[in-house]
Amino acid sequence: MMYEIRDLRLSFPDMAHKPFLGAPPQIEILKGLSFDIPKGEVLGIVGGSGSGKSTLGRAMLRLLEPSSGTIRFDGIDITHRSEQQLRPLRKRFQMIFQDPMSSLNPRRQVRGLIAGPLRLHGMDNVTERVASALDRVGLPQHFATRYPHELSGGQRQRVGIARALALEPDFILADEIVSGLDVSSQAQVLNLLGQLVNDLGMTLAFISHDLSVVRRLCTQVLVLHHGEIVEHAETDALFNTPRAAYTQELLASIPLPDPYQEWA
Amino acid sequence: MRDARAHIRRPLGARLWLSGTWLSILALAAVFAPWVAPHDPLAQDLFLGRLPPFWMDGAEPGYWLGTDSLGRDVLSRMIHGARVALMVALVAGTLTCIIGASLGVLAGFYRGWSDRIISRLVDIWMAFPPVLFAILLIAVMGPGLVSIILAIVVIDWTRFARVIRAETLSQGAMDYVASAQIAGRTRFNTMIAEILPNILPTVVALLTLEMGIAVIVEAILSFVNLSISTDSPTWGGMIAEGRTSVHQAWWVLVFPLFTLFLTVLSFSQLGEGLKDRFDPVLR
Numbered sequence: 001m002m003y004e005i006r007d008l009r010l011s012f013p014d015m016a017h018k019p020f021l022g023a024p025p026q027i028e029i030l031k032g033l034s035f036d037i038p039k040g041e042v043l044g045i046v047g048g049s050g051s052g053k054s055t056l057g058r059a060m061l062r063l064l065e066p067s068s069g070t071i072r073f074d075g076i077d078i079t080h081r082s083e084q085q086l087r088p089l090r091k092r093f094q095m096i097f098q099d100p101m102s103s104l105n106p107r108r109q110v111r112g113l114i115a116g117p118l119r120l121h122g123m124d125n126v127t128e129r130v131a132s133a134l135d136r137v138g139l140p141q142h143f144a145t146r147y148p149h150e151l152s153g154g155q156r157q158r159v160g161i162a163r164a165l166a167l168e169p170d171f172i173l174a175d176e177i178v179s180g181l182d183v184s185s186q187a188q189v190l191n192l193l194g195q196l197v198n199d200l201g202m203t204l205a206f207i208s209h210d211l212s213v214v215r216r217l218c219t220q221v222l223v224l225h226h227g228e229i230v231e232h233a234e235t236d237a238l239f240n241t242p243r244a245a246y247t248q249e250l251l252a253s254i255p256l257p258d259p260y261q262e263w264a
Numbered sequence: 265m266r267d268a269r270a271h272i273r274r275p276l277g278a279r280l281w282l283s284g285t286w287l288s289i290l291a292l293a294a295v296f297a298p299w300v301a302p303h304d305p306l307a308q309d310l311f312l313g314r315l316p317p318f319w320m321d322g323a324e325p326g327y328w329l330g331t332d333s334l335g336r337d338v339l340s341r342m343i344h345g346a347r348v349a350l351m352v353a354l355v356a357g358t359l360t361c362i363i364g365a366s367l368g369v370l371a372g373f374y375r376g377w378s379d380r381i382i383s384r385l386v387d388i389w390m391a392f393p394p395v396l397f398a399i400l401l402i403a404v405m406g407p408g409l410v411s412i413i414l415a416i417v418v419i420d421w422t423r424f425a426r427v428i429r430a431e432t433l434s435q436g437a438m439d440y441v442a443s444a445q446i447a448g449r450t451r452f453n454t455m456i457a458e459i460l461p462n463i464l465p466t467v468v469a470l471l472t473l474e475m476g477i478a479v480i481v482e483a484i485l486s487f488v489n490l491s492i493s494t495d496s497p498t499w500g501g502m503i504a505e506g507r508t509s510v511h512q513a514w515w516v517l518v519f520p521l522f523t524l525f526l527t528v529l530s531f532s533q534l535g536e537g538l539k540d541r542f543d544p545v546l547r
Binding site (some may be wrong): 058062063083087088090094095097098099102103104105106107116117120121163167211235 | 340365437439440442443444445446447448449451461462
């Protein structure tokens with residue numbers, strides 16, 4: 001198993017309702033989630049805004065520390081590991097962010113953005129690895145000396161993908177990576193991601209609110225609602241025979257190419 | 265595939281040119297003051313008192329901008345005054361920047377208790393009236409260049425701390441900080457290598473602004489006779505002396521005042537110009 005997650009809970013202090021003296025009340029974002037991600041699977045995590053899908057993603061990569069429960073990554077308990085203890089593992093799970101304008105440091109060239117993490121983990125042949133990462137995501141080599149603001153949205157997101165890939169991780173989390181792109185760039189980035197998953201046999205978690213995107217890319221789907229799992233099924237099963245009422249609601253909201261034809 | 269955006273070299277811009285030129289002239293005059301100044305700035309000659317500037321009737325050749333009521337050459341005094349003004353601008357500005365910006369970055373990046381301590385300290389500090397604070401400090405330490413510089417640092421570090429803290433907070437919320445953590449960078453390393461380059465344009469703009477403010481503060485302190493000893497000419501001191509005879513000899517007041525104005529304006533324009541110029545992100 002790539003990930004084994006048991007009874008995962010995560011709360012934030014609610015500063016808006018903090019009493020004048022004393023501790024603020026806690027808001028529970030994740031309310032006891034349990035699921036596995038087998039190696040080689042592509043798991044779609046869907047849900048409306050505020051469902052906790054991004055929080056779940058950030059907890060899985062330990063950008064956030066869970067309040068209780070356990071997260072095992074490849075058999076290793078990472079639930080409460082300190083940043084220092086996590087560092088050697090960090091190379092094995094990577095993330096692609098929603099907004100590359102924010103996730104790519106505007107002061108670094110593409111070359112530096114991709115090479116930085118490689119150097120941190122003491123990898124060899126950094127120059128070659130950067131070149132092959134650019135190649136993989138279909139960016140020409142001379143883009144290496146560009147700054148993020150000199151790229152288009154789709155190109156930026158490719159740099160984000162290249163940065164994650166260059167470390168050759170076992171697992172990648174993609175958090176709403178196409179929601180900021182126009183439709184044609186979306187299709188290109190999704191095609192690229194699908195192809196990379198096939199070629200490299202990576203495990204991927206794909207967070208999205210867009211079910212049609214998830215259907216195309218994912219082998220399994222996890223539906224979140226108000227911090228709880230309402231359904232976890234194989235993609236085909238979920239789209240053909242949705243069991244939870246909330247899933248049916250989500251499916252009904254997908255715009256169809258032909259409004260008179262139901263999902264086949 | 266090459267597009268034009270990638271290789272635009274922006275022109276230097278008029279304000280960068282003008283402010284840079286003025287400040288360079290001033291810096292050269294300050295450094296070479298004993299050789300550039302046509303007269304001894306302290307030499308008095310009561311027979312040559314209140315000479316008007318060169319284009320007016322009754323001007324003496326060699327006294328370009330006239331003389332004050334004691335017959336001292338205004339231009340020479342202004343050139344020597346530039347030494348004090350620029351010294352204070354550079355030293356006080358830089359020290360204030362280093363202290364204030366460091367505290368601001370620490371508070372904004374680490375948040376938590378370091379932010380609480382630094383922010384409360386800033387709040388308390390800013391509740392003191394700054395001019396009184398400076399006067400008190402100089403009264404205790406005695407007048408002199410060091411006291412003035414210290415007074416400026418002590419008063420103005422809060423400006424940097426507040427602005428840089430806010431800037432660091434907003435940069436810290438960007439995903440590139442999270443992605444540095446994903447990449448396995450240490451917190452300290454992230455602050456130095458990721459955040460710092462992004463707040464540098466703001467730091468530079470603030471620094472040059474602070475240099476201008478330092479010049480003004482020095483002039484104010486000279487004006488109330490709390491600057492360095494009265495026999496070193498300063499712009500503020502000249503303005504104070506010129507004030508008493510403004511109806512008979514306006515030039516003693518107006519020339520240093522105008523120089524002060526131009527210098528402070530140049531510092532702030534230099535900062536803005538540099539920020540525009542060296543920010544790779546077109547804002």
